[in-house]
Amino acid sequence: MDILKASTDWAKAEVFSSLFFIMFGVSFLLATLGFYQLGKTEIAKAYIIPTLIAGSLVLIIGLGLFYANKTRINEFETAYKASPSAFLQSEITRAENTLNEYQTIVFKAIPVIIIACALGITFFNTPIWRTSMITIIAMMAVILLVDGTAHARIDNYHKQLVLEANAEQALFHKPQSQQP
Template sequence: MAGVLLLILGSGLLFGTWSSLTGFVASELGRIDQTRAGSATAVFKVMPLLVEAAALGTVLFDGPLWRAAFITAIAFLSLGILVDSMADARLGHYRAHLTQG
């Protein structure tokens, strides 16, 4: 009896959402494009400029605390760029997977 109920519920969920599957794919593609466009501006344009500014600050400021702060900023921003570039690649792979079918 429990197996029959599970089959009825499962088929109802499957056929109920089957028609909205194309809507899901379209909304996911829009979300992916929006996320990638926003991260492209922040991660691949602004963060490298901040790394360059921190590198310049390392050269210009002579105090050990300033240098430590700038080196820490460079390391943190570089790690952020690395993580976000991997996330961007993952989103690209997910988008390709959705468009294939």
């Protein structure tokens, strides 16, 4: 298996995925503009600040991921050419750390935030609090949607890396009796 190609393909998929964050961020900002221009009721006006903040945050996440992964594509080739085995080990470590972060943040903390906001909707009666809770739920749903697919990709990528590391280890650590 060509580990450089697998790494580059993974990073390119992450760049594409970050475009969804950017798209959702722009959508939140367009919603802000719509609420600002067309909002006549108190609740519609209350959406302006929360959607502006959520849109800005999601847009920043998307742009940050886009830049980081776009840069990573070029760095992969340099690191791989310097030392393929060191590159493989560093990518395995990075993928494992990322998988652990997904388990903690995306699949535990975000659902707790969604539940807390859903409960908050029932307890807070003012429009700004309700719209804030609803907007947070929408933003967290976007993060779950995009990061759920990213988790599947990095899990697959990690499995490819481990298979390559095991194949490399088996190749270089053959018992003496099997070598010609």
